[in-house]
Every structure is written in structure tokens, then in C-alpha cells.
Amino acid sequence: MKPVQLSRRLVLEEMAEGSDGAGGIVQSWQALGMVWAEVTAGAGRDFGAEEVVLARVGYRITVRGAEIGTPRRPRAGQRFRDGARVFAILAVAERDAAAQYLTCFCREEEPR
Secondary structure, rough: OOOOOOOEEEEEEEEEEEEOOOEEEEEEEEEEEEEEEEEEEEEEEEEOOOEEEEEEEEEEEEEEOOOOOOOOOOOOEEEEEEEEEEEEEEEEOOOOOOOOEEEEEEEEEEOO
């Protein structure tokens, strides 16, 4: 296993709900903190119909390990932000047996 290079600073964000003042709910992303990460692009693939072909690339984002249940540990449904780039977290797994690092399986999304 190659050494991990935590060289990119990302913001870990979580969806937060609040009142819109008119009886409704407003959803927004709230920063939980900064993490140092290694971002690796996965294999790309094409999908779509006959005349429309879209490409999708998955990302593996490696961060320092954290215990389950702590706010520092990323989880599915959260996202990472790198400036204008947004990476939705789909799943999280321990990278090594000692759980020193976590691998977050992500996809890049359009920022909203």
C-alpha cells in the first residue's frame, strides 16, 4: 500500500435544516471543519441513451481516521468542498486494519 499524501485542505459539510420564517423549512450546508486529504480520481465511465452520453468519474478521498460517532468522522450524506468543487460522500470505509485512515467514496457534483 502506497503512503498517504494528505496535501489538500477540504471543508467537511453537513446538511442543516432551519425555519424559513413562514412555517417552512430551509436546507443549507453547514461547515463542520477542515480536513487534510488525498484526492484520487477513479476510473471514468460513460452512460446514457443513444444520442446522449454522459461521463462520470468517481473519487476516493482519504482522510485521517476518527472513531465512529465523532463529528470529525465523515459519513455518507455529507460532502467535501474544495473551493468551488463539491464532492458528495457516498460511503466511508477504513483504509487499513489499524483505521489510521478512512477512504471516502465520492462523486463530484455541481455546487448549488
